[in-house]
Amino acid sequence: MNTLQILGLIALPILIWLYWLERRRHRRTTERMGRALQDMSGRLTVDAHTGLLTLAGFEARLAEEVQRVGRTDGSLSILSLSLDNFTLITNGFDSIGAAQIVQSVATRLSEAAGPEARVATLSGSDYLVITSGGGRIGSLLAERIQKAFAQPVPAGASGRSAPVSCSIGVAVYPQHGNQAEIASLAGLALRKAQEAGPGHWRLYEPAMGQQARDEAVLVQDLRQAVAEGQLELYFQPKIDARSLQVTAAESLVRWHHPTRGFVSPGVFIPLAERYGLIGDIGDWVIQAACEAAAQWAEIGLRMRVAVNISGHQMRQTDLVEKIVATLRLHQLEPGRFTCEITETVAMEDTAATRLTFEKMGRAGLHVSIDDFGTGYSSLASLRQLPAAELKIDRAFVTELETSEKARNIARSVIELARSLKLRVVAEGVETPGQRDILAGLGYNDLQGFLFCMPVNAAEIQRMATGGGGPAGRVGFRDSLYATDFQGELAGRATEPGALRG
Ligand code: C2E
Numbered sequence: 001m002n003t004l005q006i007l008g009l010i011a012l013p014i015l016i017w018l019y020w021l022e023r024r025r026h027r028r029t030t031e032r033m034g035r036a037l038q039d040m041s042g043r044l045t046v047d048a049h050t051g052l053l054t055l056a057g058f059e060a061r062l063a064e065e066v067q068r069v070g071r072t073d074g075s076l077s078i079l080s081l082s083l084d085n086f087t088l089i090t091n092g093f094d095s096i097g098a099a100q101i102v103q104s105v106a107t108r109l110s111e112a113a114g115p116e117a118r119v120a121t122l123s124g125s126d127y128l129v130i131t132s133g134g135g136r137i138g139s140l141l142a143e144r145i146q147k148a149f150a151q152p153v154p155a156g157a158s159g160r161s162a163p164v165s166c167s168i169g170v171a172v173y174p175q176h177g178n179q180a181e182i183a184s185l186a187g188l189a190l191r192k193a194q195e196a197g198p199g200h201w202r203l204y205e206p207a208m209g210q211q212a213r214d215e216a217v218l219v220q221d222l223r224q225a226v227a228e229g230q231l232e233l234y235f236q237p238k239i240d241a242r243s244l245q246v247t248a249a250e251s252l253v254r255w256h257h258p259t260r261g262f263v264s265p266g267v268f269i270p271l272a273e274r275y276g277l278i279g280d281i282g283d284w285v286i287q288a289a290c291e292a293a294a295q296w297a298e299i300g301l302r303m304r305v306a307v308n309i310s311g312h313q314m315r316q317t318d319l320v321e322k323i324v325a326t327l328r329l330h331q332l333e334p335g336r337f338t339c340e341i342t343e344t345v346a347m348e349d350t351a352a353t354r355l356t357f358e359k360m361g362r363a364g365l366h367v368s369i370d371d372f373g374t375g376y377s378s379l380a381s382l383r384q385l386p387a388a389e390l391k392i393d394r395a396f397v398t399e400l401e402t403s404e405k406a407r408n409i410a411r412s413v414i415e416l417a418r419s420l421k422l423r424v425v426a427e428g429v430e431t432p433g434q435r436d437i438l439a440g441l442g443y444n445d446l447q448g449f450l451f452c453m454p455v456n457a458a459e460i461q462r463m464a465t466g467g468g469g470p471a472g473r474v475g476f477r478d479s480l481y482a483t484d485f486q487g488e489l490a491g492r493a494t495e496p497g498a499l500r501g
């Protein structure tokens with residue numbers, strides 16, 4: 001072999017290696033070009049305000065990561081993240097403060113995610129995070145992010161800060177699903193985390209997918225139930241804590257599913273909210289409650305009826321007009337209609353809910369803040385509402401006999417109500433012990449299985465006329481049979497211990 005041949009033999013692998021390097025460089029350049037073209041196609045990949053990825057940026061990154069996972073046989077985790085009660089938190093700030101909080105959240109998230117992960121913003125309160133690695137890595141990242149929010153986030157140069165917590169769902173590609181569905185599976189896990197309350201995270205489980213499918217079937221059935229008038233309205237009496245007589249009744253919607261049996265409103269009302277059915281259900285409840293009150297009036301029972309109003313209804317611009325028109329149709333005074341609005345919804349304080357509250361006040365409707373103690377009310381915000389009543393949440397009532405903390409909460413709710421001149425109601429009273437504690441603390445009205453289960457309108461009528469049902473145990477306040485209901489209301493307000501009502 002001559003020198004030339006030897007040199008050729010040495011040079012050949014080098015040439016092959018150089019050729020392979022050039023091919024790799026070319027492939028990467030083409031890939032980058034592809035990405036750049038995608039950017040130039042008009043889809044913004046980076047959010048100018050926060051520097052986080054946009055949804056388009058997230059999708060591009062996901063596609064890239066999916067290819068990498070295909071080559072390496074690895075996995076990647078998607079985190080779907082939502083800030084808890086974010087509108088409530090930003091409501092305390094002006095628009096500049098709120099924008100600064102969003103910016104601080106973005107920074108905190110990026111730092112917690114670290115260089116291995118990328119964060120995308122979907123809105124001020126919803127985010128997606130993508131990281132390589134399976135469920136363990138994704139779960140650790142979820143924990144790290146939640147810990148990062150243990151300290152409040154700064155609201156710009158104002159020196160103020162805001163307490164922020166987040167809920168997170170984690171799903172893993174390819175174990176849990178394909179590229180197209182993985183983010184929505186993380187969203188399903190997020191919904192499950194949110195059901196456990198603020199500040200939780202959950203790893204996706206296949207059962208969650210089955211639950212989502214069951215939910216879709218239930219929604220379809222609910223749609224049919226609404227259309228076919230399968231819903232029924234029940235009423236649970238509110239009892240005066242001193243005389244133990246009925247003073248009013250709260251309406252509670254009931255759905256007897258043809259095959260599943262009783263489905264709790266705690267299950268189907270949130271579904272109705274999410275799938276746009278609450279408008280029809282809410283309208284029907286208002287109408288049915290007024291019809292029942294008018295029927296009772298025919299037997300001389302002039303009793304106030306309460307209706308639970310959902311967040312969606314509070315945002316309807318014509319809600320109060322609809323209630324007032326229905327009351328007029330049945331010749332009922334507005335003061336005989338209580339709107340029960342949960343504390344969380346009441347504190348949303350958006351322009352729409354503020355307007356509805358104002359209109360409720362002007363129309364003379366009776367407003368009650370339901371499930372009180374579970375939300376974030378402040379004295380100042382409560383004072384602005386046209387509320388006449390606070391209803392302490394059942395959870396505190398349940399623990400009254402066993403927990404000093406629950407008794408303290410029950411006591412502070414009554415002090416708060418007194419300072420605002422509001423009536424106080426306790427729901428979920430099941431034992432004589434709870435009844436005695438609440439009556440001793442000065443609660444005005446009590447409600448619970450101890451006195452009466454929710455019953456239909458005819459049963460209320462039978463009870464009021466002294467026949468059937470648990471009438472032996474529950475009597476009705478004499479003044480409810482008075483012909484002058486406004487006089488009755490005025491009379492109550494001047495009773496010793498009676499508050500605004
Ligand atoms: P809520 O308004 O706080 O109603 C009180 C719930 O506690 C009712 O459950 C009632 O049946 C139950 N309850 C009453 N006394 C007791 C007791 O002594 N012990 C126990 N363990 N429970 C008691 P329900 O009827 O299942 O309703 C659950 C929630 O669904 C309601 O909570 C309300 O938020 C919502 N809801 C019910 N009906 C309607 C409606 O017509 N419209 C809207 N938007 N929401 C409704």
Ligand code: MG
Pocket residue numbers: 250308340370
């Ligand atoms: Mg209620």
Ligand code: MG
Pocket residue numbers: 370371391393394427
């Ligand atoms: Mg309640």
